[in-house]
Amino acid sequence: MPFTLGDLAGLVERIAPAQLAEEWDNAGLQAGDPAAPAPRVLIGLEPEQSLIEEALERGARAIVTHHPLIFRPLRAVRADDRVGRIVLRLAREGLGLVVAHTNLDKSPAGPNAALADCLGLERRRWLKPHTESGGCKLVVFTPKGHEAAVIAALAEGGAGVIGKYTHCTFRAEGIGTYLPQEGARPYAGRPGRFEEAEEWRLEAVCPRERLPRVLELVLRQERRLMIVQIF
Structure with missing residues (x-):
């Protein structure tokens, strides 16, 4: 299956x-x-015509930028407007556009975290923590035998707390399928071969303000993860 x-x-x-x-x-x-x-x-910073030209020259079919092209709903898509021109060009060339902006800035895998790594910072905290009210459900798929380490990572970050109980998760057994592409480093199997693996689906509640820290700890378990979803 194509990417x-x-x-x-x-x-x-x-x-x-x-x-x-x-x-x-x-x-x-x-x-x-x-x-x-x-x-x-x-991958680029700004969704500009020059980036589209470079994508076409390099044979790319999609562009990922840090800054968005569309910030608010469009009232019209016109060729005499900067945003309209780019939208029309993307459609005409069949190019996709994906944006990661302030969500990437706050991500434990984002540029601020990378800069902190370069500076050797150890005691880190957000100057403006993400304080969106309410919570979410975090779903993690992990191969059998690695669920304890993933649950520990979830709990360390602050997920899975219900009342006076910690480490609260729900898990269901299943069979995962995947076909690693060239350059992939699968936990089991090898690129180019369809695989089936026994795995656990782990679910845990997570306060949204804890989400960056939880994701940082969970994503360190890279070789123990199939996929992470947030609801």
Whole structure:
């Protein structure tokens, strides 16, 4: 199965969950057909005509940018307007556009975390923590035998707390399927071969303000994870 624009948007969502974005922001898939193949991707800062030209020269079928093209609902798509021109060009060329903005800034895999790593910072905290009210449900798929380590990571970050109980999760057994592509490092199997694996689906409640820390700890378990979802 080809890697699609929808797959790309899902991968970006895993790295930079949309729930982390500021209320005024607009991140995610902004243009294109989710089912369209995206075997080659170009990454840039601004969604400009020059970036589209470079994508076409390099044979890319999708673009990921840090800054959004569309911040608010469009009243019209016109060729005499900057945003309209780019939207029309993307559609004409069949290019997809995925954006990761303030959600990437707040992500434990984002540029601020990378800068902190470069500076050797150890005691880190957000100057403006993500304080969206309410909670969410975190779903993690992990191979059998690794569930204890993943549950420990969830609990350390502050997920799975219900009343006076910690480490609260629900798990269900199942069979996961996947086909690793070239360059993948699967826990089991090898690229190019369809695989089936016994795994657990783990669910835990998580306060939204704890989400960045929980994701940081859970994503450290890379070789123990199949996928992470947030609801």
